[in-house]
Amino acid sequence: AQSVAQPEDQVNVAEGNPLTVKCTYSVSGNPYLFWYVQYPNRGLQFLLKYITGDNLVKGSYGFEAEFNKSQTSFHLKKPSALVSDSALYFCAVRDDYKLSFGAGTTVTVRA
Amino acid sequence: AAGVIQSPRHLIKEKRETATLKCYPIPRHDTVYWYQQGPGQDPQFLISFYEKMQSDKGSIPDRFSAQQFSDYHSELNMSSLELGDSALYFCAIAVSGANVLTFGAGSRLTVL
Numbered sequence: 527a528q529s530v531a532q533p534e535d536q537v538n539v540a541e542g543n544p545l546t547v548k549c550t551y552s553v554s555g556n557p558y559l560f561w562y563v564q565y566p567n568r569g570l571q572f573l574l575k576y577i578t579g580d581n582l583v584k585g586s587y588g589f590e591a592e593f594n595k596s597q598t599s600f601h602l603k604k605p606s607a608l609v610s611d612s613a614l615y616f617c618a619v620r621d622d623y624k625l626s627f628g629a630g631t632t633v634t635v636r637a
Numbered sequence: 638a639a640g641v642i643q644s645p646r647h648l649i650k651e652k653r654e655t656a657t658l659k660c661y662p663i664p665r666h667d668t669v670y671w672y673q674q675g676p677g678q679d680p681q682f683l684i685s686f687y688e689k690m691q692s693d694k695g696s697i698p699d700r701f702s703a704q705q706f707s708d709y710h711s712e713l714n715m716s717s718l719e720l721g722d723s724a725l726y727f728c729a730i731a732v733s734g735a736n737v738l739t740f741g742a743g744s745r746l747t748v749l
Contacts, residue, residue, distance in 0.1 A: 560737070567745070568742060568743075569727060569742040569743050570727065570740040571740075572738070577736055616679060616680070622693060623668075623693065623731065624682045624693055628679060630679050
């Protein structure tokens with residue numbers, strides 16, 4: 527089965543600093559990878575995806591992610607974090623026609 | 638843009654009661670997924686439907702059942718509720734050609 531892992535439960539950064547949320551994957555074949563964000567008591571919002579093509583993927587709200595095949599990673603990045611980026615972030619992989627999610631990383635951006 | 642309406646948004650039930658959650662893809666959509674997210678947990682896949690037929694099954698308890706109707710809305714039925722069923726339940730659709738799941742806002746079930 528396809529799976530992803532998020533090694534960090536929490537990430538804390540100061541506003542204006544770079545933000546990185548880590549994700550590694552384990553798949554057979556070519557991975558379809560995704561990042562979703564969840565604000566408190568809200569649904570999951572799609573940020574970006576990697577299917578094929580350029581290893582650097584740009585998404586919503588200034589986020590981007592870098593697909594690294596040799597390191598089996600798909601880290602989410604934002605050059606300058608905002609307080610409003612504080613949320614729960616999930617990495618996900620397509621498994622057949624459904625998504626399998628990582629455990630999630632809580633991001634706190636302090637003013 | 639495609640989206641999902643879920644109802645009710647909040648539901649409180651007692652142990653051993655029954656609950657029904659509803660999902661309305663907008664516009665009508667042939668594929669629907671159900672996920673369960675427990676407190677502090679990642680979303681877990683329960684079940685999916687394609688053209689009103691079950692297409693995949695995940696970690697869905699036998700006490701739960703679901704179906705997709707002729708108008709493509711879907712319902713998740715949960716019986717003999719247990720405290721551990723307290724969770725956020727999401728419905729999602731796959732946006733055609735985009736390989737992306739679009740999730741509803743979720744239904745929060747609290748079992749007392």
